[in-house]
Amino acid sequence: MADTQTSRVFGVHLQGTPQIFELAENLRAQRALSPVHLLVVDDDEQVREVCGAVAEECGLKVVDVGTGEEALEVMEISSVDILLTDLRLPGTSGLDLLRKVTVTHPDIAVVMLTQYGTSLSSQWTVPH
Numbered sequence: 001m002a003d004t005q006t007s008r009v010f011g012v013h014l015q016g017t018p019q020i021f022e023l024a025e026n027l028r029a030q031r032a033l034s035p036v037h038l039l040v041v042d043d044d045e046q047v048r049e050v051c052g053a054v055a056e057e058c059g060l061k062v063v064d065v066g067t068g069e070e071a072l073e074v075m076e077i078s079s080v081d082i083l084l085t086d087l088r089l090p091g092t093s094g095l096d097l098l099r100k101v102t103v104t105h106p107d108i109a110v111v112m113l114t115q116y117g118t119s120l121s122s123q124w125t126v127p128h
Helices: 018-030 045-057 068-077 094-104 119-124
Strands: 008-011 037-041 061-065 082-086 109-113
Touching: 037 045, 037 068, 045 061, 045 082, 061 068, 068 082, 068 094, 082 094, 094 109
Parallel strands: 008 109, 037 061, 037 082, 082 109
Antiparallel strands: none
């Protein structure tokens, strides 16, 4: 997990999922309890549904999409506080999305998911 002044990037393992909700609570507290907006990006519809349902149960406002391109479109027209994205996506990969978001939307916290975790992929999620 890394935290810088210009961007926040978090690598979360499934057993560490409560960290997402801790981040959401911290953001909500900083913003006087206004809703926290989560964007879920995964090409697997079931993963999007489960992540969205859990997040909504915790009080987050959720939008979900299946590609990195759709995510970039949503971020241009909607408020997003936390981006929860799969590492492997068709088209724009999760890493490409991470790189773009940290430049264009540095205030968005990014959480990467993958079922193909490797030390190489976790090294790339730390800001350079």
